[in-house]
Amino acid sequence: IQWYPGHMAKAQKQIKERLKAVDLILEIVDARVPESSINPMIAELGQNKPTLLIMNKADMADAKRTQQWIETFKKRGITAIALDAQHKSKLPQIEKVAQEILADKLAKKRAKGILNPVIRAMCVGVPNVGKSTILNRLVQKNIAVTGNRPGVTKNQQWLKAGQSLELLDTPGVLWPKFEDPAVGNKLALTGAISDAIYHPDDVVVYALDYFKDFYPQQLVKEYHVTPAELEMPAPDLIMALTKRLGFKEDYDRFCMKFITDARKGKLGRFTLDIVPVEAH
Ligand code: GDP
Numbered sequence: 467i468q469w470y471p472g473h474m475a476k477a478q479k480q481i482k483e484r485l486k487a488v489d490l491i492l493e494i495v496d497a498r499v500p501e502s503s504i505n506p507m508i509a510e511l512g513q514n515k516p517t518l519l520i521m522n523k524a525d526m527a528d529a530k531r532t533q534q535w536i537e538t539f540k541k542r543g544i545t546a547i548a549l550d551a552q553h554k555s556k557l558p559q560i561e562k563v564a565q566e567i568l569a570d571k572l573a574k575k576r577a578k579g580i581l582n583p584v585i586r587a588m589c590v591g592v593p594n595v596g597k598s599t600i601l602n603r604l605v606q607k608n609i610a611v612t613g614n615r616p617g618v619t620k621n622q623q624w625l626k627a628g629q630s631l632e633l634l635d636t637p638g639v640l641w642p643k644f645e646d647p648a649v650g651n652k653l654a655l656t657g658a659i660s661d662a663i664y665h666p667d668d669v670v671v672y673a674l675d676y677f678k679d680f681y682p683q684q685l686v687k688e689y690h691v692t693p694a695e696l697e698m699p700a701p702d703l704i705m706a707l708t709k710r711l712g713f714k715e716d717y718d719r720f721c722m723k724f725i726t727d728a729r730k731g732k733l734g735r736f737t738l739d740i741v742p743v744e745a746h
Pocket of ligand 1: 522523524525549550551552592595598599
């Protein structure tokens with residue numbers, strides 16, 4: 467429903483138009499799904515535009531994997547940084563890293579006599595990765611930069627987000643595009659796709675199998691899963707845990723609880739995207 471083609475085509479057109487006016491794409495992803503929450507459409511539309519990948523919600527992700535993913539992206543020629551926008555992280559590093567990425571371009575501008583060249587960026591990301599949180603923190607309240615800029619419609623605003631950083635106000639919601647059902651399950655578990663379009667039991671079967679393999683202790687801690695239960699196929703484990711929690715045969719109730727627990731961080735930190743082997 468959400469990737470209704472007309473809607474998508476319109477969003478794509480808008481994004482393409484706006485990308486023409488920026489120096490840098492700030493793509494925000496969820497650090498728990500750093501690869502699955504990348505929107506491939508952006509790279510396609512951006513056509514080699516420099517990108518800073520912000521792995522937000524790093525406080526909820528597996529710290530070791532976050533580091534490995536940063537290395538992996540580096541090998542792919544992409545600068546990625548980890549961020550916890552809600553809590554303590556220093557947001558100014560976004561501006562600093564942006565300056566590093568664009569160092570050559572900025573040096574050229576300085577050579578032409580522009581003393582304090584501005585970086586124009588656009589923030590993109592699939593729903594719920596923390597775009598609004600980051601924007602609200604970056605943008606100094608009520609300071610909109612006026613004046614016409616090439617390639618952008620008049621009524622679009624540039625917001626001052628740092629000494630040398632200006633952000634183009636973000637186009638509407640960008641739905642993730644995926645064909646792989648595992649990617650759908652990952653995005654559902656982390657909350658990037660809406661509850662109406664996935665089956666909680668599919669998500670939980672996927673997630674339990676994953677946690678059994680990579681984070682078994684977190685299942686033991688939260689649900690007192692026994693060693694024998696860790697060997698069970700996921701559907702059997704769902705039945706066992708539903709009963710244990712006193713939900714009788716209401717498996718959906720357990721599945722919804724599991725998803726809520728995972729999103730709230732009650733199941734501990736986790737990362738669902740496996741780091742490609744060469745990065746280890
Ligand atoms: P948007 O849909 O991308 O604009 O996402 P929001 O900015 O609305 O954030 C979605 C939810 O994630 C909100 O409940 C935020 O408080 C929360 N959130 C945002 N950034 C972080 C973060 O770095 N860590 C954690 N734990 N939560 C975050």
